[in-house]
Each structure stands twice: as C-alpha cells, then as structure tokens.
Amino acid sequence: MVYENPDGVKIGLEVHVQLNRLNTKLFCGCSTDYHNDEPNTHVCPVCLGLPGSLPVINERAVEFAIKIGLALNCEIVGQTQFHRKNYYYPDLPKGFQTTQYDYPIASRGKIVIEGEDGERIIRVTRAHMEEDPGRLQHIGTIEKSKGTLINYNRSGMTLIEIVSEPDMRSPKEARRYLDKLRSILDYLDVFNGDLEGAMRVDANVSVFNGERVEVKNISSFKGAERALLYEIMRQKNHVRRGGKIVLETRHFDEARGVTISMRTKEEEHDYRYFPEPDLVPMRVADRVPGILKALPELPDAKRERFISQYGIADMHARALTTEIRVANFYEEVASQVDPKTAAVWVADILKGELNYRDIGIDAFTVEDIVTVIGLVKEDKITEQSGVQIIRTVLDEGGRPQDIVVSKGLLKVEDDIVAKAVEEAVAESPEAVADYLAGKEKSLNFIVGKVMQKTKGRADAREARERVLARISK
C-alpha cells in the first residue's frame, strides 16, 4: 500500500537534546546534576555570563556530539567553530547564545523510521552544539505576574540541536522519528530522556507545498503529535477558505492544544552571527575513528541480530530493541531460557503490563521473569497464572515463588482433577445429554463445574479435554 499524502504535508523537526549525562556544563565546570536542587546553586561567573568570564569548551561534550553525529549516520566536520547568536532575552545571561553556525559538528545524516507505508529514510540536515539558556519562572500567572524569577542552573548545559529535512508526511511519522531518535540517544548513553527539558521540539510544517510555518516550544512527543495535527488542520482549513499561508513562527499552547502566531517573517530576528572570538576553531577530525570504533550496537543493528541470533519474529525484535534497557533485559533472559519463549514473555506479556502501568523495565527483574517462565515450562502453573504472578509482583510486590504458594496457583494433582471430572459429569446428566444432542455450549457448564470443584486450579483447556474424553467414552 502506498501512502499518497494527498495534502502534501511536509514536516521537518528541530530537536534540542540536553546532554544531561555530561558531568559538567558546555563552557564551565559547573555540575549538570541540578534537577533536584535549589535555583541558582549550580552557577559560576561563566554560566552566569558575568563580565570578564570566558568560555572553555568541555571536551567530553565534543566527544558526545561526535558520537551522536556518527550514530545518525552524519559526516563529521574536520574543524568546528562556535558563533554568537545575538538576541536579547532575560534568560540569556550574555545577550547572545554560543552556538554553531556554518561549521556544525555533524551534517548530512539519516534516520530510518517505520513510516506510514513501510520503512522510510528521514534525512538529518545537521546536528550542532549550543548552550542552553536559563529558565524563567513567573510569580503567579503569566497575565497577573508580580515578577519573574530566573534560575540559571540550566544555563550553559550542553544542547545538541538535531535538524531534519522536511521528510515526514504525517504527525504519526513525526512521532516515529522522535521515538527513533530518542531510542538511538538512549543507546548512546548521552542523556536521560526522563529528566525535565531533556528533549524539546520545534516543528516546521507545510501543506499543499505552501510556505512553511514554524511551531515552537513543544515540550513532549505527545505534544508534538497534537501540535502537528492541529497545525495541519488549521493550515488546510485556512487554504480551503481561500486563505494564504505565510511564513511565520507560532507558539504551541500545550494546555489548549492550539498554535498561536508569534511573529511573521517581517518580524524575524536578525541574529548577527559572527565567530565567537573567545573560542578558537577546534580540529575534531582526528577523534572520529576512535569514537566510531567505540560506538555501541544501535537499535537497527541489534534488531537484525536478534532476528538472526534468536530466531524471533521481526515484530518481537522491534519491540525488544526500541529501548536499550529492554534489549539488555531480554538478552539476559534469553541466555537462561528458550529465546523464543523469552521473546513472547518479555515483548508481549511483560512489556504489555509495564506499558499499561506506564513504568519502565527496571520495575521487574530478570530473575523473576525467568522463574515465571520456568514454572510454566515445567507445567507447574498455567500461562494464565504466570501473567497473574507478573501483575502481582508489579502491583503488590513479592517474589514469584511466594506468590505461587500464597495464591495457590500450582496446578493440582491429576487424581483431584480426574475426581472432579467424574463428579461433574455424574452431577450433570442433562448437560451431557444436551451436548450429545449437539448443544456444544453445554460442555462449558460441565467444565465450569470442574473448575469450581478444583477451585480454579485446574487448567481449563485440560479440564475440557478430560470432560470430552469422559463423555465420549
């Protein structure tokens, strides 16, 4: 099936990724572990932009940036340089942002996503380094604010801005691109995506090959999808009513789910870029081979390996490799039990339960899932009981071995089942007659009786077979 994109939707994304796994900020030695601390406690003259302070590049940030560039299949520039982007804003302590302009550290890459109609390649225009500004906090509501507080703990954090070509054709593809990007970044261990502000998105959207509109300040992936859906609808309606789309920047109002015009092309900033005199151009080409060699296996490669190494289905391999932690978890399980069985239990059952509760794989242990799988494999419990154990562990805690006992989930002895079948058939002559007369459903009545007598500990399928065997004797 070919996705035709009748409205000519084109989406390009600019994603700001905060490298919060670096220990220090981009241009100073301040700690990056500020999220739980008091405002303005992780600051120094440099990240406060005090007069006379000078930036010094964090070499590890450069390494991280190269790593990301390589993971996005980018070319790494031979020599990189920083520019000043000049504009006034209260959260910007120097009155300019130090960023990369004509020599971004990485460019011309690509990300493969699951598109509307199969695999698609989204081109990555560039990935460049820049510093994060501080954060404003309005006292009271924005409308009735008595004042604004500024927290500079975030000021000077390393950002990587990853800019794509307008290659996405629907909000769904945009969402997949973001998920894939996050997945790759997780693999690289360069950031913790769960922290506030770790990934921020600006989107460029156009329809019917018209002018592009930039939607800024989207703070979540869910928000990105909503913002895009709204903006596409708005543009299409506007055009249908005879309107013309103009080049403009719009703000996404998360609470109301709408985009609001911020400024048109005429009001665009003139950022007066020029090379940062305090940072000399930096040669990075020599570092690339070493970083390339140390690059971890990435999601696509891991998926292919899982399929060939473990013989599991593509669908399972995909589900297991999206998150590095899940992939690692699976591999540990697969080393102890049959990999295919492990795939079903981890990808379908466990992940399903975790998603339902919106929690991560860390909430469960390899040891516990191996125990559950073992109990089912040895036929000590039913598959249903296995699921029940997982739910109990997640909701109430405890160890599977104990839960089996406390909930009485072990399959009962054969003779008890046999006795229950014997009694149930004897007590239900009418149902037996009905079944033999062709009323299939009356069998359920007898099986139900068996389950009652065994207090549900018998395997329903097995009980059914036994009842059948007994009746047709």
Added chain:
Amino acid sequence: MASWKDISGVKQQIAASSAEEVTASYLETIEESRINGFVAIWDKALKAAREIDAGGHKGPLAGVPVAIKDNISTKGLSTTCSSKILQGYVPPYDAHVIEKLKAAGAVILGKTNMDEFAMGTSTESSHYGPTLNPWDTERVPGGSSGGSAAVVAAGEAPVSLGSDTGGSVRCPAAFCGVVGLKPTYGVVSRFGLISYANSLEQIGPMATTVTDIATLMDVIGGYDSRDSTSINRKNTYSDALKDDVKGLKIGVPEEYFGEGIDKNVEKAVWDAIGKYEEMGASWKKVSMPHTRYALASYYIIAMSEASSNLARFDGTRYGLRAEEGENWHTMASKTRAEGFGAEVKRRILLGTYALSAGYHDKYYLKALKVRTLVKQDFDRAFTDVDVLMAPTMPTPAFKIGEKIDDPLSLYLADVNTVPINLAGVPSISVPCGFSGGMPVGLQIMGKPFDENTILRAAYSFEQNTGHHKVRPGEVA
C-alpha cells in the same frame, strides 16, 4: 607629589620601613591627587600590606602597590569599566592577572579611571569625569588606560595594569611619559578582563622603567586554562634586560610618519633611531602598504565585537537598573539608555549595523580580510628586520575637550597603534623626548612572541638616554 619610584625603589623603602608604611604613603598621595586617576580604592590595601609584612612574603612583588584599570575584575572591589551601567558591581572573583599579582605579593591599591568600556583615546568618556595629564592638567592623559598611565606618571602608584585594544596602553604611556607594553595576543590571560573587543585586546603592564615592565610580565604572563586563547609557552621576560642592540635590524615603516604628524614628535623618533644607530643597530625603511586600511578595519571589528560583548548589560543581574518598565524589554532598554555614555552607544550602534544581515559581508567580512592583509604586512616586514620603530602617537597629548566632540579625529589618532592589535604582535611604547613640554613615545614593535627583543631594545635605549627619568614639571 610623592617621590617617583620604580619597583626596586619601593622594595628598598619597604626594607627600610614596611609594606604597610609604603602602601599608606601611596594612599596619602592618592588622597591629595589632582588628576582624578583613581576611581576606587581598595579598603583592604593596608590590611593586605600588613599581611605581607607579617608573613615575610618572598614573592617578586612583595609589598609593591599596583594600580588596576577599572575593567579588570577584582574580587570584592568595585569594577565598573568607568561606566554608569556597572555602578555598584563588585565582582565575586579575581581576574587571572589579579590572582597572579596577589600570589606575587603585590598590594592592589585601587581601580584606575578609563574611557568608558575602554572606548576612547583620551579618558574623557569616563562616567567619573576625565583624568588629567600630570604633565599638564589641561591636557588628556591619552586613553583608554589613561588612569593607569597618569597615576604612574604622577607617582601615585609605582606600576599599573592597563588593557590595550587598539593602543590603549601605548597611547597613554606615550602621552604620560611612561613605559607601556601590549603583549602578543594570548600571552596574558584575559580571564576577568571585561571584554570590549576580545579578538584585539590584551592586558598590558605600565611602569616608569622597562625593567619593571619585564618584572610585571614575569608575574602576569603565562598559560591559563580558563582562557581558550591563552598560549602555553614559557618565557622569562627579565632575561631580556641586556644593554645590547649590536646588529639589531630596525625597520622604519614610512606609513607611520603620515599626514598630520607633529614635527617635534617626528624629530624625537628619528633622534631615537639615530641613537640606536650609535649603539650599533642598523635601520632601513620598510613599507606596510595596508596600514591606511587598518584603522577602518579595526573600528569595524572592535565595534562589532563590542555590540555583542555589551549586550549582557541589561539591568537584570547587576549594576544599574532603570525604573521598572511595563516589561523586561522596556526595563533593559531604559537601563542601557541611562547607563551607557554617548561613545559607547555610538560604537554599539555602529557594530550592530556592521553585523546586520545585508551589511555583514560588506563591512564585517571585509574588515576581517583587511585584517589578514595587515598581518601579512607585518610577516613580510619581519622577514627582513628584527623590530619596527615609529611614533606611538602622531602628536603629543591634546587639550581636554579639544577632540571630544569630533569622534572621527579622535579615531584618527589611533592610526599608528591599531595595526598591532589587528596583527596580534607585541609592541612597547617608551619615552623618547618631548614636544612642547609634553612627552613623546617611541613605539617598538616585534614579531609574535618576541617580547624579549623589543624589551631588550627598549631597555638599551633607556640605559643610554635619560628621557624616562624626567618627571612631570621638570621638563625644560
């Protein structure tokens, strides 16, 4: 007026009395000052001197009072760039050079007056009012480190630090009859120096003798990991102090003796070159063909960088804050309107214009190209000669108010000093005579990182002439 002393004189005095007494006598002299050279005095200066006395400090500057230009950050001591916009700003940290000075035992006396944000050639654009030239209080001390030069010339401090963006150390050194060095770019850390035009400026020492300049350089020079443009290169400047210029090849760039040059200045410089010949050096004329474009290139680059560097002064975090406006942008623009003086505003506007879309290539990029050509002029000249000599300033110090309303003629005064900053090479100004009772400076320019050759040349001149010994009021 206090007795005029160099570092060794101060040390003798300390040995005879104490660092505390020496500091106290300088503080007294400053109190009686009539030149408005200081804009802030360090209230802990005496305490610091006492500690030097008590601790038996063995540093090269133990107990030596030093005056600091008001754009070099001093922890706990007001640093305002002589601007209203930084009123009340007290840095929470020391500049690299201040750390070095303190470690060497120096006693910071206070902050010296300057052209606001180092923009100027006369120290008249200071928020604190002009500094007067100790040789003639109706004249300017030069700029922008006018305070740092004047207080040394007036004996209010034995040595000082200035900063040189387009001649800001050498010009006032020439106008005030003291020695001033602009080191090679990257030799002295700029960490803590409040930027005007980062790619051009260097902190430089000012003193009454070349020996003191070398001593100060030994203290403040060297690598600093906090300044990315700092160069890791060892040098002992005091090793250069040899009275020997035999075989030294001097280049005299004819473009530096251009239109508008004062006849007495020209004569004093040629006399100096003649003196070098007597001392065993040789000279030849050289051509620096791009000199005439240097001034325009310099001002475009400096103003462009300044427009960005001065953006941070918005009233939000420190210094002046204007009445609250209806929003942040009104508050910030009111603060800047109130806080910056006319010259600073002029340069911010011009720099903003030069960097703007549509003009960026025409002005800023072209200025960078000229900068490369100017550098090449120096490279070419230095294949043939060891040093270049020329007047530091084309005229002696002019009268206060004479040029303040004519910024273009003020800019033209920098014609001989700015090529140095574009090229990043070192240059020293030493007293070489007088014109109409005012000192004249000889500018000796060197190859990159070859401070020692120009220091040796300057030292030999000093040893064989007496110009630097003449004090204000003594010239015939």
